Amino acid sequence: MSKRILIAEDDEAIAALIGMNLRAAGMEPVIFHDGEAAAQSLPADHRYDLALLDVMMPKKDGFALFADIRPYGIPVIFLTAKDDLASKITGLQSGAEDYIVKPFEVLELLVRMEKVLSRNQQQDDTLHVCGLEVRLSEHRVLRGNAEIPLKPMEFDLLVVLAKHRNTAISREDLLSLVWGVNYLGETRTVDVHIGQLRKKLGLQKQIVTVPKIGYRLEE
Amino acid sequence: MKLRTKISMIAAAVILAAAAVSDGIIWTICRRMLIREADQNACRRVVEISAALENYSSSLGSSTSDSAVFYYLKSQGDAYTVCIRNGEEVYNQTVLTPDELMNAEKEPYPQPGAERFWMTKNGVRLLISHTRAIGIYDVFCVTDTGELEVKLQKIALGMTAVLFGITIPAVLLLYVLVRRSLRPMKQLSEQAKAIAAGAYDQRAATGSNDETGQLARDFNTMAEAVEDKIAALTESEQKKTMFMADFSHELKTPLTAISGYAQTLRAVKLSDEDRDAALRYICTESARLDRLAKKMMRLLELDTRESLQFEEVSLGALMQAAQKTCQPAAEQKGVTVTAEPGSGTVQGDFDLLHDVLCNLVDNAVKASGEGQTVRLYESDGDLYVADSGCGIPAAELKNITEPFYMVDKSRSRRSGGAGLGLALAAQIVRLHHAELRFESEVGRGTCVCLHFV
Numbered sequence: 001m002s003k004r005i006l007i008a009e010d011d012e013a014i015a016a017l018i019g020m021n022l023r024a025a026g027m028e029p030v031i032f033h034d035g036e037a038a039a040q041s042l043p044a045d046h047r048y049d050l051a052l053l054d055v056m057m058p059k060k061d062g063f064a065l066f067a068d069i070r071p072y073g074i075p076v077i078f079l080t081a082k083d084d085l086a087s088k089i090t091g092l093q094s095g096a097e098d099y100i101v102k103p104f105e106v107l108e109l110l111v112r113m114e115k116v117l118s119r120n121q122q123q124d125d126t127l128h129v130c131g132l133e134v135r136l137s138e139h140r141v142l143r144g145n146a147e148i149p150l151k152p153m154e155f156d157l158l159v160v161l162a163k164h165r166n167t168a169i170s171r172e173d174l175l176s177l178v179w180g181v182n183y184l185g186e187t188r189t190v191d192v193h194i195g196q197l198r199k200k201l202g203l204q205k206q207i208v209t210v211p212k213i214g215y216r217l218e219e
Numbered sequence: 220m221k222l223r224t225k226i227s228m229i230a231a232a233v234i235l236a237a238a239a240v241s242d243g244i245i246w247t248i249c250r251r252m253l254i255r256e257a258d259q260n261a262c263r264r265v266v267e268i269s270a271a272l273e274n275y276s277s278s279l280g281s282s283t284s285d286s287a288v289f290y291y292l293k294s295q296g297d298a299y300t301v302c303i304r305n306g307e308e309v310y311n312q313t314v315l316t317p318d319e320l321m322n323a324e325k326e327p328y329p330q331p332g333a334e335r336f337w338m339t340k341n342g343v344r345l346l347i348s349h350t351r352a353i354g355i356y357d358v359f360c361v362t363d364t365g366e367l368e369v370k371l372q373k374i375a376l377g378m379t380a381v382l383f384g385i386t387i388p389a390v391l392l393l394y395v396l397v398r399r400s401l402r403p404m405k406q407l408s409e410q411a412k413a414i415a416a417g418a419y420d421q422r423a424a425t426g427s428n429d430e431t432g433q434l435a436r437d438f439n440t441m442a443e444a445v446e447d448k449i450a451a452l453t454e455s456e457q458k459k460t461m462f463m464a465d466f467s468h469e470l471k472t473p474l475t476a477i478s479g480y481a482q483t484l485r486a487v488k489l490s491d492e493d494r495d496a497a498l499r500y501i502c503t504e505s506a507r508l509d510r511l512a513k514k515m516m517r518l519l520e521l522d523t524r525e526s527l528q529f530e531e532v533s534l535g536a537l538m539q540a541a542q543k544t545c546q547p548a549a550e551q552k553g554v555t556v557t558a559e560p561g562s563g564t565v566q567g568d569f570d571l572l573h574d575v576l577c578n579l580v581d582n583a584v585k586a587s588g589e590g591q592t593v594r595l596y597e598s599d600g601d602l603y604v605a606d607s608g609c610g611i612p613a614a615e616l617k618n619i620t621e622p623f624y625m626v627d628k629s630r631s632r633r634s635g636g637a638g639l640g641l642a643l644a645a646q647i648v649r650l651h652h653a654e655l656r657f658e659s660e661v662g663r664g665t666c667v668c669l670h671f672v
Contacts, residue, residue: 013472013500013504014472016500017480018479020487020496020497021479021487024483101479106483166488167488168485168486208488210485212666
């Protein structure tokens with residue numbers, strides 16, 4: 001089941017940008033252009049997995065809206081152009097999960113969202129992508145009923161690609177997401193593992209090399 | 220050294236000097252009078268004695284002998300008289316020799332025949348008067364001025380005592396008085412320190428009506444000016460900070476969108492529809508940045524411009540030009556713009572005033588709903604733009620000319636505003652020494668008056 005994300009952002013362009021990226025990552029964004037509208041919709045529909053709130057919004061600002069969202073237990077990430085320390089502290093102390101300052105990178109937003117989602121609820125234990133069944137806790141990949149043996153790093157790489165399906169990720173980002181930020185390897189390592197994945201899983205067409213960026217798992 | 224000590228010491232010195240000088244003068248006058256008196260007495264005595272001798276001699280009848288003179292003078296018991304004939308002493312009880320007396324340089328008295336001279340004998344200053352009696356005798360009277368000196372010393376001593384006796388209490392009194400009258404200074408100095416430390420609302424007590432009171436009042440005037448200035452500076456500083464924060468927000472929002480869409484286009488596999496939307500957003504957001512930059516440039520340019528070239532501008536022509544410019548946008552919204560040109564003219568820059576008017580009409584059109592009318596008219600040389608649209612809440616009115624201030628943010632953004640239009644208009648109006656007045660009621664509309672002085 002796809003994640004439902006509440007987006008409260010007064011700037012139409014940015015709201016649409018986030019929506020577009022979340023849809024590409026297989027989530028279901030619900031966009032509001034002011035705090036008031038978002039707050040009013042909550043009692044009727046609050047099945048959200050996460051809320052992205054802009055701080056400076058007309059009618060009701062992000063901090064005020066957060067007070068309305070809290071009772072429903074929806075984790076919140078603030079999204080704002082206010083990058084002064086006082087606002088950050090207010091945001092984080094009020095119980096928000098994260099605080100992202102504009103301008104942000106889309107991948108950064110997605111990774112942070114994913115962290116918050118995995119912290120806050122039962123991640124789906126199983127990912128379904130390109131006819132594969134990826135069992136996260138068991139570290140197993142199945143096509144139909146047949147298991148495909150993968151090395152640990154290959155498995156982690158597949159999980160990252162699957163979680164950010166349809167989005168190209170640079171080799172550097174893949175290195176830090178899979179091998180960790182302290183890994184001092186070369187980007188060649190990524191290419192080698194991608195090659196293994198393509199071969200073992202038969203995903204030569206689905207794992208696309210995006211020139212000058214990196215790799216994208218297309219579905 | 221403290222001012223009160225300084226003043227007291229100077230005063231003491233001046234009083235002492237003045238008193239000493241006047242005492243000296245008085246003492247000198249005294250001395251001169253005493254000496255003159257002694258002098259006159261000496262003259263009188265020598266004349267009296269010679270007269271007495273002549274009387275005595277004539278009573279004797281026959282020629283007077285030296286011994287008769289001796290006995291007469293002795294009978295008078297006069298120890299200070301000397302009688303000499305032809306250089307031989309006839310009668311002399313003193314230590315003075317006839318030679319000394321006869322050879323001394325003498326000066327005449329006003330009385331005929333009488334003379335006097337001064338001499339010092341054994342450390343004593345003597346005044347000696349002289350005359351001739353019975354033709355052959357030289358009579359000398361000796362006056363010892365030692366007593367005189369003693370008297371003068373006593374006078375000097377008394378005067379000095381009085382001098383100090385008066386000066387010391389006077390100076391002490393002065394010290395107390397000076398200290399009391401300088402007390403406001405001390406308070407003032409503490410006040411000044413407090414103000415320097417940041418307590419700009421401190422004021423000094425303005426008790427007395429004299430110079431210190433005046434100083435305190437002047438001090439307060441200064442403190443008030445400083446307080447006002449500081450407040451103005453703080454406010455302008457806050458405004459600047461606000462401006463910078465707002466500006467960076469206005470800058471960041473479109474930038475976030477542009478870079479976000481660009482990244483998305485590069486990295487994400489998008490549907491054709493989404494790709495189109497992304498490109499469209501990049502275009503509109505870049506246009507927004509462009510508009511923002513242009514308006515900022517214009518605001519800066521207007522800020523640095525000192526004066527404008529003014530010409531005669533017809534309000535009617537201004538109105539018609541603004542109506543023409545704003546008509547297309549208004550028609551799209553179904554709003555009518557009417558102009559009622561009068562005959563007024565003002566001194567100004569046509570293009571800049573046209574910008575102002577267009578901005579006002581534009582705002583009015585945005586606030587109006589379909590079928591409503593925006594009226595342009597003039598009255599008493601002022602220009603009015605009136606609409607019957609949504610109005611502006613009273614609390615927002617004073618802020619609407621601030622840069623980046625938007626009454627309805629999302630609406631303004633969607634219609635492409637950066638929140639600089641009215642700030643620009645206000646700046647232009649300021650350069651024309653004119654004024655923008657807003658009257659508004661929520662739900663009933665807004666009337667803006669461009670008031671020319």
